[in-house]
Amino acid sequence: MPEPTQTRQRISRKAASFTESVIREITREAMKYGAVNLGQGFPDWETPADIKQAAIDAILADHNQYAVTWGVKEFRDAIARKTMTYLGLDVDPDSEITVTCGSTEGMIAAMMATVDAGDEVVVFEPFYENYAPDAILADASARYVPLYRTENGFVFDKEELAAAFNPRTRAIILCHPNNPTGKVFTPDELEFIADLCRNNNAYCFTDEIYEHIIFGVDGAEPVPHVSIATLPGMRERTVIVNSLSKTYSVTGWRVGYCIAPEDLTSAIRKVHDFLTVGAANPLQRAGAYAMSLPPEYYTSLEKEYRRKRDFLVPVLKDAGFRCDYPQGAYYVMADISEFGFANDIAFTAHLVREIGVAAVPGSSFYNDESKGSQLVRFCFCKKDETLEAAATRLAKMRWPYSFWNAMRESS
Ligand SMILES: Cc1ncc(COP(=O)(O)O)c(C=O)c1O
Numbered sequence: 102m103p104e105p106t107q108t109r110q111r112i113s114r115k116a117a118s119f120t121e122s123v124i125r126e127i128t129r130e131a132m133k134y135g136a137v138n139l140g141q142g143f144p145d146w147e148t149p150a151d152i153k154q155a156a157i158d159a160i161l162a163d164h165n166q167y168a169v170t171w172g173v174k175e176f177r178d179a180i181a182r183k184t185m186t187y188l189g190l191d192v193d194p195d196s197e198i199t200v201t202c203g204s205t206e207g208m209i210a211a212m213m214a215t216v217d218a219g220d221e222v223v224v225f226e227p228f229y230e231n232y233a234p235d236a237i238l239a240d241a242s243a244r245y246v247p248l249y250r251t252e253n254g255f256v257f258d259k260e261e262l263a264a265a266f267n268p269r270t271r272a273i274i275l276c277h278p279n280n281p282t283g284k285v286f287t288p289d290e291l292e293f294i295a296d297l298c299r300n301n302n303a304y305c306f307t308d309e310i311y312e313h314i315i316f317g318v319d320g321a322e323p324v325p326h327v328s329i330a331t332l333p334g335m336r337e338r339t340v341i342v343n344s345l346s347k348t349y350s351v352t353g354w355r356v357g358y359c360i361a362p363e364d365l366t367s368a369i370r371k372v373h374d375f376l377t378v379g380a381a382n383p384l385q386r387a388g389a390y391a392m393s394l395p396p397e398y399y400t401s402l403e404k405e406y407r408r409k410r411d412f413l414v415p416v417l418k419d420a421g422f423r424c425d426y427p428q429g430a431y432y433v434m435a436d437i438s439e440f441g442f443a444n445d446i447a448f449t450a451h452l453v454r455e456i457g458v459a460a461v462p463g464s465s466f467y468n469d470e471s472k473g474s475q476l477v478r479f480c481f482c483k484k485d486e487t488l489e490a491a492a493t494r495l496a497k498m499r500w501p502y503s504f505w506n507a508m509r510e511s512s
Pocket of ligand 1: 142202203204205206229276280308310343344345346352355356357
């Protein structure tokens with residue numbers, strides 16, 4: 102019997118089953134309290150002038166109407182050339198690339214195109230917060246596998262990962278380099294994951310948005326990024342999700358892409374078409390320009406980020422956080438247990454209001470929120486003066502918590 106309309110829920114079960122983005126909420130909080138925002142991962146410096154000029158030129162040249170739904174040809178060609186140069190993968194721009202509105206749309210379009218109700222998707226935890234709602238929106242259930250913090254960075258237990266795969270497993274989501282942990286998966290780990298995918302006939306959705314932000318371990322030169330798609334038997338079962346956002350400091354442009362075998366690409370293109378029709382035409386043309394920048398662009402990007410990482414980590418340690426140098430991406434996951442707060446939410450509220458620095462509560466990266474209750478994430482994709490301002494404020498963390506309690510009570 103149909104439900105009587107008066108008792109019907111006003112929002113869908115799906116929408117009711119996840120919360121608003123905590124990361125975007127933190128940015129609103131930072132603005133409200135005038136805090137230095139080390140929460141949401143976007144650069145606060147100017148986008149390179151030549152990249153902006155390419156976008157302006159494209160608008161003036163009147164590339165202002167819908168582009169081909171799966172992406173401007175010139176941009177897809179540039180993506181294919183860059184993928185060959187940096188990943189060694191030969192990709193057909195006409196049948197294996199879909200340009201999307203950011204990698205955010207790329208990931209959800211890839212999932213909706215390949216996953217059915219009842220399928221399971223394996224996700225390493227902590228995870229970039231979009232993946233859980235992505236799974237819900239795609240009707241899948243997520244199965245979480247922990248990444249453990251050790252002296253050698255974050256690692257997973259091979260037996261636990263293998264046990265997460267079963268006949269219902271449709272895919273694994275990999276974020277490599279990893280947000281929020283800064284982990285770069287080792288060749289041995291990638292091979293192990295690939296083996297599970299091949300043996301279980303599962304896909305790998307690999308989010309490689311931080312591919313050019315890799316630092317190397319213990320002062321060693323960074324090893325070039327390796328995509329799992331390049332391992333034997335993985336090309337046909339991998340969707341690479343990537344975007345212009347982080348590599349070219351244009352997070353507001355919302356231009357990303359999926360690289361996948363032809364049959365998956367046809368499905369992704371259909372989903373993408375009805376989700377968004379297409380990404381901004383002139384910005385795709387500027388993307389084609391950006392992707393033709395010389396190797397020095399990427400070397401200096403990595404050097405700049407390494408310098409910023411090497412500034413922030415000691416600042417955090419001095420302030421009383423326990424944390425390590427991330428191997429990639431531009432985040433530091435820091436342990437707050439020294440400060441004696443009940444949980445990460447109370448801590449980040451204190452941090453933004455009393456100290457004047459915004460960070461993301463660790464629980465937002467976990468399905469079981471208690472696992473992140475003594476963690477927070479800082480980003481270092483900020484101007485030197487922003488990081489210096491944060492450092493000055495964070496030094497106040499060394500004052501005892503009793504001082505802050507007394508301050509709060511007396512105000
Ligand atoms: C791992 C990861 N994937 C995807 C995104 C979103 O990227 P885009 O701007 O391409 O949608 C982010 C943004 O912070 C991210 O950290």
